[in-house]
Amino acid sequence: MKPITEFMEQDHVRLDGLFRAFQSEKSRDLEKTKQFFSEFKQCLQRHIVWEEEFLFPRFESRTGVAEGGPTAVMRLEHRRLKELLEGIHDQVAAGKTDTGEYERELTEVLMVHNTKEESILYPAIDRCVSAKEAAELIDAMKGLPPERYAHCCTGTH
Ligand SMILES: [Fe+2]
Numbered sequence: 001m002k003p004i005t006e007f008m009e010q011d012h013v014r015l016d017g018l019f020r021a022f023q024s025e026k027s028r029d030l031e032k033t034k035q036f037f038s039e040f041k042q043c044l045q046r047h048i049v050w051e052e053e054f055l056f057p058r059f060e061s062r063t064g065v066a067e068g069g070p071t072a073v074m075r076l077e078h079r080r081l082k083e084l085l086e087g088i089h090d091q092v093a094a095g096k097t098d099t100g101e102y103e104r105e106l107t108e109v110l111m112v113h114n115t116k117e118e119s120i121l122y123p124a125i126d127r128c129v130s131a132k133e134a135a136e137l138i139d140a141m142k143g144l145p146p147e148r149y150a151h152c153c154t155g156t157h
């Protein structure tokens, strides 16, 4: 597997695990539920910044495909994911855990979205860059400062 695809797929797996941890804690401890959700939210926010500010621009500049292309669709889906994150966040912050509707939609959107990225977009991005450029992109993503993504009322503002 090519480096960008592998790195990003691993993050999808990690995100799925964090979301499941939140869901399984929900009926137990409210404070832990808030922490678990906050961690998932911040990690998904980081993942979206990685894509929108590092990977998608590289694909768009190399292929000349921006508007109307796959990254435009992904950006749109990110917007919905962020709305759903805020929806769950506001409920959980208010001590309410009946967030099943939001969770169902988030799971559905994320599953289809991640499959498209893993099967089409990430491999296409890997084809656009050299091994050296891929390593540089991954280093730059890892170095993204927390203030760019770590916003949540139970986390860093
Ligand atoms: Fe994405």
Ligand SMILES: [Fe+2]
Pocket: 008, 012, 047, 051, 114, 117
């Ligand atoms: Fe992704």
